Amino acid sequence: MLNISTLNPNLIALLVLLICGVISQNTTIIIACALLIILASLPVAQPFLPYLEKYGLNWGILLLTIAVLTPIASGKIGSETLLKSFTSWQSLLAILVGVLVAWLGGRGVKLMSADPTVVAGLLIGTVIGVAFLRGVPVGPLIAAGILSLFYTGTK
Numbered sequence: 001m002l003n004i005s006t007l008n009p010n011l012i013a014l015l016v017l018l019i020c021g022v023i024s025q026n027t028t029i030i031i032a033c034a035l036l037i038i039l040a041s042l043p044v045a046q047p048f049l050p051y052l053e054k055y056g057l058n059w060g061i062l063l064l065t066i067a068v069l070t071p072i073a074s075g076k077i078g079s080e081t082l083l084k085s086f087t088s089w090q091s092l093l094a095i096l097v098g099v100l101v102a103w104l105g106g107r108g109v110k111l112m113s114a115d116p117t118v119v120a121g122l123l124i125g126t127v128i129g130v131a132f133l134r135g136v137p138v139g140p141l142i143a144a145g146i147l148s149l150f151y152t153g154t155k
Contacts, residue, residue, distance in 0.1 A: 011040055017127055024131040032137075057109075104145025111148040118147060 014037050021029030039045040071077040085091040112119055122143050129135035
């Protein structure tokens with residue numbers, strides 16, 4: 001018989017999140033939770049978790065940046081299109097929103113580093129948004145950036 005008291009509560013939390021991913025049919029949550037459950041369950045993989053925790057965000061940002069810049073490298077977005085970005089109000093607004101979001105993301109990284117107690121809430125909110133609202137998991141940085149606007153002393 002399974003003894004619930006011997007189960008790791010962190011793995012149970014990941015399993016619940018995995019189930020949320022399955023229910024909402026969100027492959028990002030499913031893959032992330034499944035990989036973390038496997039890594040956390042294998043004693044040989046335990047040393048990699050702190051490394052992944054420390055550098056994973058940077059790797060994710062790097063991969064996301066590469067994905068966003070790939071259309072320029074592939075030629076789908078040429079220099080003419082880039083220059084046209086400065087000719088319409090919609091494109092100029094998009095540039096301003098991009099600047100705002102990047103600034104908020106930077107504030108979010110600082111807040112998450114300075115006040116780790118908010119990380120759990122941001123993660124729960126992001127998982128809910130990804131699993132049930134078809135969002136994408138870039139939310140914690142922007143959410144932390146928005147949250148930082150309500151914190152006094154956070155720059």
